[in-house]
Amino acid sequence: MVGFFVSCDMQAYPDIDLIERILPDMSEGEVLHSLMHEIAWRDEQIRIFGKTMMQPRRIAWYGDRDALYTYSGITHEPLPWIPILQTLRDAVEEIAGAHFNSVLCNLYRNGQDSMGYHSDDEPELGRHPVIASFSIGAERALHFRHRMDASIPTVKMVLPSMSVLVMKGATQEHWKHALPKTKMVVAPRINLTFRHVHQR
Ligand SMILES: O=C(O)CCC(=O)C(=O)O
Numbered sequence: 250m251v252g253f254f255v256s257c258d259m260q261a262y263p264d265i266d267l268i269e270r271i272l273p274d275m276s277e278g279e280v281l282h283s284l285m286h287e288i289a290w291r292d293e294q295i296r297i298f299g300k301t302m303m304q305p306r307r308i309a310w311y312g313d314r315d316a317l318y319t320y321s322g323i324t325h326e327p328l329p330w331i332p333i334l335q336t337l338r339d340a341v342e343e344i345a346g347a348h349f350n351s352v353l354c355n356l357y358r359n360g361q362d363s364m365g366y367h368s369d370d371e372p373e374l375g376r377h378p379v380i381a382s383f384s385i386g387a388e389r390a391l392h393f394r395h396r397m398d399a400s401i402p403t404v405k406m407v408l409p410s411m412s413v414l415v416m417k418g419a420t421q422e423h424w425k426h427a428l429p430k431t432k433m434v435v436a437p438r439i440n441l442t443f444r445h446v447h448q449r
Pocket of ligand 1: 428442
């Protein structure tokens, strides 16, 4: 396995590993260019407190044909895998030691694009899912907030370009995560969260 691990205390930290600089034989520029231009990015609406608005990021859902996934109240039908996503899936499967049949792609166009606090705890992901989150482009911080114990400090993980964050164990059960807006970063960032969706 290539990379550098940050091992975390199970009590005060989510069960996560950060592996930096995967794919040593592919350039960051090539991968970023492919993801930007070959993914069918789309804008999606969300409803918050009765108001409909655009999500502050662009998204796409790819996967095996039967990997249907309900997310933010919307059922996503996957688009078929494309070569760059298959290559990245192979790499993250080896790192995570898990099989993934789908991927949620997020494009944050600048520091004003973001994702609010949530857990990836939909029933079709099963209990204690392994989720491998590949990041490329601008470095942004992912924040983890404990769901039950407000005295536990927020964990802030800076996710470098070409890194994989593996979330596992009780991470989704006990923690919420978010990608806050930032005034510092203006460059785009792409994040791919590889998941295994079980059929109901
Ligand atoms: O962009 C990120 O690093 C987080 C993405 C995320 O939380 C999700 O797709 O559920």
